[in-house]
Amino acid sequence: MIIAVASGKGGTGKTTVAVALSLAGSEPVIYADCDVEEPNGSIFLRPEVACTEKVLVEVPKIDEEKCTSCGKCARFCQFNALVSLGTPPLVFPELCHSCGGCEIVCPAGAISWKKVPVGEITLGKSDGGRISVIQGKLDVGSSLAPPVIRQVKSYIADDALTVIDCPPGTSCPVIESLGDADYVLLVTEPTPFGLHDLKLAVETVRVLGLPFSVVINRFDEGDSGVEDYCLEESIHVTARIPHRREMAEAYSKGGNLFDAIPEMRALFEGIPRIIERGVEEK
Amino acid sequence: MKEIVVISGKGGTGKTSITGCFAALAENAILADCDVDAADLHMLLAPEVTKKTDFISGNEAIIREDDCTGCGICMEKCKFNAIEITAEGKYRVDPFGCEGCMVCVEVCPVKAIDFPPNHCGEWYYSHTRFGPMVHARLGIAQENSGKLVSTVRREAAAKAEELKKDLIIVDGPPGIGCPVIASITGASLLVVVTEPTISGKHDMKRVLELAKHFSVPALVIVNKWDINPGMTAEIEKETLLGDAYPIGRIPYDRAFTAAQINGRTLVEETTGTAVENITTIWEQVCRKLK
Ligand code: SF4
Ligand code: SF4
Ligand code: SF4
Ligand code: SF4
Numbered sequence: 001m002i003i004a005v006a007s008g009k010g011g012t013g014k015t016t017v018a019v020a021l022s023l024a025g026s027e028p029v030i031y032a033d034c035d036v037e038e039p040n041g042s043i044f045l046r047p048e049v050a051c052t053e054k055v056l057v058e059v060p061k062i063d064e065e066k067c068t069s070c071g072k073c074a075r076f077c078q079f080n081a082l083v084s085l086g087t088p089p090l091v092f093p094e095l096c097h098s099c100g101g102c103e104i105v106c107p108a109g110a111i112s113w114k115k116v117p118v119g120e121i122t123l124g125k126s127d128g129g130r131i132s133v134i135q136g137k138l139d140v141g142s143s144l145a146p147p148v149i150r151q152v153k154s155y156i157a158d159d160a161l162t163v164i165d166c167p168p169g170t171s172c173p174v175i176e177s178l179g180d181a182d183y184v185l186l187v188t189e190p191t192p193f194g195l196h197d198l199k200l201a202v203e204t205v206r207v208l209g210l211p212f213s214v215v216i217n218r219f220d221e222g223d224s225g226v227e228d229y230c231l232e233e234s235i236h237v238t239a240r241i242p243h244r245r246e247m248a249e250a251y252s253k254g255g256n257l258f259d260a261i262p263e264m265r266a267l268f269e270g271i272p273r274i275i276e277r278g279v280e281e282k
Numbered sequence: 283m284k285e286i287v288v289i290s291g292k293g294g295t296g297k298t299s300i301t302g303c304f305a306a307l308a309e310n311a312i313l314a315d316c317d318v319d320a321a322d323l324h325m326l327l328a329p330e331v332t333k334k335t336d337f338i339s340g341n342e343a344i345i346r347e348d349d350c351t352g353c354g355i356c357m358e359k360c361k362f363n364a365i366e367i368t369a370e371g372k373y374r375v376d377p378f379g380c381e382g383c384m385v386c387v388e389v390c391p392v393k394a395i396d397f398p399p400n401h402c403g404e405w406y407y408s409h410t411r412f413g414p415m416v417h418a419r420l421g422i423a424q425e426n427s428g429k430l431v432s433t434v435r436r437e438a439a440a441k442a443e444e445l446k447k448d449l450i451i452v453d454g455p456p457g458i459g460c461p462v463i464a465s466i467t468g469a470s471l472l473v474v475v476t477e478p479t480i481s482g483k484h485d486m487k488r489v490l491e492l493a494k495h496f497s498v499p500a501l502v503i504v505n506k507w508d509i510n511p512g513m514t515a516e517i518e519k520e521t522l523l524g525d526a527y528p529i530g531r532i533p534y535d536r537a538f539t540a541a542q543i544n545g546r547t548l549v550e551e552t553t554g555t556a557v558e559n560i561t562t563i564w565e566q567v568c569r570k571l572k
Contacts, residue, residue: 008320009293009294009320009322010290010292010293010294010456010457011292011293011294011295011456012293012294015481037456037457037458037459037462037488038291038292038456038457038458038481038484038485038488040292040480040481040484040485043480043481043484076384076388078340078341078382078383078384079383097381097383098361099361099362099381099383099384099385100359100361100385101383101384101385101388104359104385104388104389105388138458138459140458140488140491140492140495141463141491141492141495141496142459143428143459143460143463144459144460145459145460167457168293168319168320168456168457169319169320169427169455169456170319170320170420170422170423171319171420171423171424171425171427171461172423172424172425172427173459175378175423191539191542191543192325192542192543192545193298193322193325193542196320196322196325197320197322200320200422203422204422204423207378207422207423208378208423221536221539222539222543223543248506248509248534249509249510251479251481252477252478252479252480252482252509252510252513253479253480253510253513254480
């Protein structure tokens with residue numbers, strides 16, 4: 001089963017929850033860090049790294065001997081990654097989505113492909129080998145998070161419990177990360193910003209038709225807006241994490257939720273089973 | 283005209299609250315919210331929208347069922363696996379998977395695929411108690427957040443020109459991906475708001491690398507610095523190593539949440555150390571801009 005942990009707004013404790021879910025049980029689990037712009041799960045899971053690999057995408061290479069400078073490829077490209085001014089086209093690899101269209105339209109067969117790196121995948125093991133940690137990391141200066149996320153997801157095995165740490169927001173990287181999820185936990189905090197961004201996240205998972213529930217972090221701070229909203233919308237609140245200064249301190253040093261609040265472990269251990277039962281009933 | 287962009291790498295460091303304070307402290311500025319994915323600045327500034335514009339960007343493929351012969355070529359050529367066969371055996375484009383590359387339109391032998399422009403969101407021109415504001419909302423599950431960010435920045439610059447304002451204050455998006463790149467390229471100055479945690483430090487380093495990559499000067503604020511004074515000192519050291527300057531610390535203060543609940547910026551909500559620190563930081567930012 002694949003549980004995605006997401007939040008509209010960053011900094012609500014999404015990684016804390018995803019890490020806690022991975023640490024709580026005694027079954028094998030895959031932790032997949034799809035927050036590839038700022039992957040932070042490894043700070044808390046401290047995996048022993050087994051291997052790393054580059055994420056490569058294909059961008060066009062123009063054979064200037066064959067190219068007739070007709071400009072068809074540049075006119076076709078929807079992402080302005082090719083510019084031709086009566087010359088063989090210039091390629092802007094950072095804009096290319098690797099759709100393959102330019103090669104299809106080129107009448108001269110002048111386009112072939114070359115691979116360029118956009119990120120890196122790290123595979124490791126944590127908690128004595130029980131937790132497989134897959135981390136995707138976008139190269140600084142690259143804007144192509146989705147291919148890195150796709151490669152992280154290619155390591156997910158169907159049978160194992162998988163926890164996906166999603167990027168924040170509601171746009172393409174999140175949609176990519178939520179792709180194969182069976183269930184979504186939306187992490188929020190009880191503040192006006194938290195509520196506003198939770199509503200966007202709820203709209204997103206509803207549009208995608210995914211079952212979900214909410215985790216309220218620092219539930220005893222802030223106001224009652226999030227609780228009222230969940231009640232009105234009949235959204236289940238799976239967990240409420242109290243605000244503790246120890247938590248902020250533990251987090252700042254790379255400690256996990258159970259280092260600060262050990263009594264939360266039993267609750268998190270039960271979450272995958274509760275979710276599984278819920279999903280099966282549907 | 284100068285443009286300051288406030289970013290954070292990691293979410294939840296207090297970036298928007300601090301941008302709100304800057305908006306309150308600045309004189310003669312245009313405000314812009316480029317966190318189009320999860321825009322929150324309007325909750326502090328209560329903008330009155332005076333003009334709303336649709337944001338159309340890119341196109342979306344749609345198969346006309348009646349004309350489709352079911353040859354499957356489009357599905358084979360779509361690099362994004364966005365074309366699926368429905369339970370009824372029809373070919374269909376998954377709107378969330380489609381990147382609008384037009385390859386299917388090109389390869390369909392019977393031209394059965396339409397390619398209408400995509401309505402991805404809206405952007406707004408508004409009045410706030412601190413001056414004009416440009417902001418936007420990206421539609422749910424939409425692409426092109428980078429282009430919407432560019433639109434917001436362009437419109438803010440045009441307004442600044444028109445109203446003879448000499449400063450634009452931008453609330454930037456989290457992360458280091460396409461909307462962030464769109465927010466910072468060509469800006470006068472970046473203000474990075476971080477927090478003294480390992481994640482905060484880690485993410486700040488990536489943001490500073492990005493700033494360097496695009497040659498934008500950067501200043502760093504450590505918010506909630508007293509949560510971990512040792513880490514704060516480390517971050518300030520890293521800042522200098524990353525070719526940026528630490529310009530101040532702000533203590534952890536529950537009044538940030540209270541201000542948010544009251545729909546006010548911190549400088550309007552209260553007085554005290556945090557407000558004093560922010561005011562000093564703002565003066566320094568202005569000095570750096572000169
Ligand atoms: S592969 Fe697609 S996006 Fe890349 S240059 Fe060719 S047409 Fe443009
Ligand atoms: S379509 Fe082919 S021949 Fe024409 S400009 Fe592009 S690469 Fe050259
Ligand atoms: S436009 Fe591109 S991404 Fe969309 S369905 Fe067609 S081939 Fe696939
Ligand atoms: S290529 Fe055209 S005709 Fe063939 S399956 Fe796709 S839409 Fe239908």
